[in-house]
């Protein structure tokens with residue numbers, strides 16, 4: 001496998017969407033090609049960072065304003 | 080937040096049924112379940128806290144108003160995300176016409192995406208920056224993608240929607256979702272690499 005083929009498949013590999021033969025080839029390439037290993041690791045890390053549940057906490061004030069607005073609409077609707 | 084355990088144990092579709100029948104507690108539980116995710120989506124989609132708060136409020140207010148029309152042919156969450164994405168994209172469009180900033184089509188669907196930066200990253204970069212710093216880095220990097228690519232990345236990789244759900248929400252083919260996801264991931268990686276690579 002060439003590096004370019006490897007890059008093109010990294011995304012599918014992360015999805016678990018490649019067949020067994022291609023997966024073996026890709027893993028073999030990743031095992032001996034540092035550049036591709038870096039791209040694979042950092043792509044995985046990129047996704048992991050955006051998914052980190054500790055980040056982008058909903059601020060207390062924002063949440064309070066949201067619930068107050070919804071409550072107002074709810075009460076307005078009943079009347 | 081005082082909520083009855085009965086409400087907290089119910090699945091979304093049961094809560095939707097109860098909310099449609101007039102239970103505010105049921106609707107509020109749906110809000111509790113997804114407010115954090117919708118806020119994060121708003122932050123990453125629009126890139127700033129003010130717009131993210133607007134997206135959050137508008138999305139839930141619209142969900143509330145349109146709940147009687149929700150036919151439940153998709154998950155509640157998917158329906159909610161669709162509303163939030165539309166609100167977010169509207170914000171971006173408004174901002175663009177206000178300030179005439181070109182944000183669409185910075186990248187197109189065609190051509191090869193090739194990684195350029197092959198430097199190792201520092202281990203656990205999230206531990207080497209203050210939380211506010213890392214959030215700003217992520218928000219700003221997401222803004223380097225065109226909205227169409229950014230949205231695919233956020234829906235698929237961050238919100239965990241399926242390729243099919245993402246395609247439906249954005250009105251594009253599943254093939255286009257996959258192609259954009261691939262390019263968005265590599266491009267984001269490239270952006271973050273500038274910051275996180277070993278000095």
Ligand SMILES: [Zn+2]
Pocket residue numbers: 002003004006029033034035036037
């Ligand atoms: Zn390689």
